[in-house]
Amino acid sequence: MNRASTTIAIPRAVLLDRDGTVIEDRHYLSDPSGVTLLPGAAQGLAALVAAGARLFLVTNQSGIGRGYFTEADLHACNARLGELLGEHGVSLADTAFCPHGPDDGCICRKPAPGMWRTLRDRHGLCAADTAMVGDKPEDVAFGRDAGLGHVVLVLTGKGQAAARTLGVPVPEGDAPVREPAPADLAARPDWPHAVARDLAAAAAWLLGRAGSQAGPGECGRTATSASSVSSGPSGHLHISTDLSRSEPS
Ligand SMILES: [Mg+2]
DSSP states (O other): OOSGGGTTSSOSEEEEOOBTTTBOOOTTOOOGGGOOBOTTHHHHHHHHHHTTOEEEEEEEOHHHHTTSSOHHHHHHHHHHHHHHHHTTTOOOSEEEEEOOOTTSOOSOSTTSSHHHHHHHHHHTOOGGGEEEEESSHHHHHHHHHTTOSEEEEESTTTHHHHHHHHTOOOOOTTOSEEOOOHHHHHHOTTSOSEEESSHHHHHHHHHTTTTTSSOHHHHOOOOOOTTSOOOOSSTTOEEEOOSSSOOOO
């Protein structure tokens, strides 16, 4: 694969919710043996990586704050996820997680922007050139509020319920993806740019966005380096670098 020749085709960064988007949503998952990739997820992510995208997890993990499991348990689960993705040649560039509960008043629990801001500053991400994929209204709001160029709701996990909550049209028949009409999208800042049946469909849709939305002209071609780490905007934000392997250069 030649990543350098395809850098203008797709969003350069894809932020991924974890539970219900990449892996099966096990309520307050704390056991690495319970980490199970959703069908097609690894293949979809592999296609994004092959096209030059960097992948980031942004995950709310209030089970830590609620005392259901420890931060070490989370890291063990994420390491297992890294192993499973590695079998498909996929690695995550970085992982951000929020350990707080909904009443903790933190700035990192989605839809709050803390995890976006820290990943943006750490990796030199550009909003218009970044995608968010998730299965809850909070994921959609997180991406839309940050002004990300591509926000996709998947129908795996809690996605069906999310689509009903938002009232957004879903794919019909054999269609893998449905895009709201532009006028509807403009009127509904809480809607995603697309609803996809699963992560594989979301990845395929993103791969098909070549030059169709905000592109590199808006974002430039910033040379980013994981070594240019800035501290997070808040002591509440927890960022861990890499899961199990180094970022491809
Ligand atoms: Mg989720």
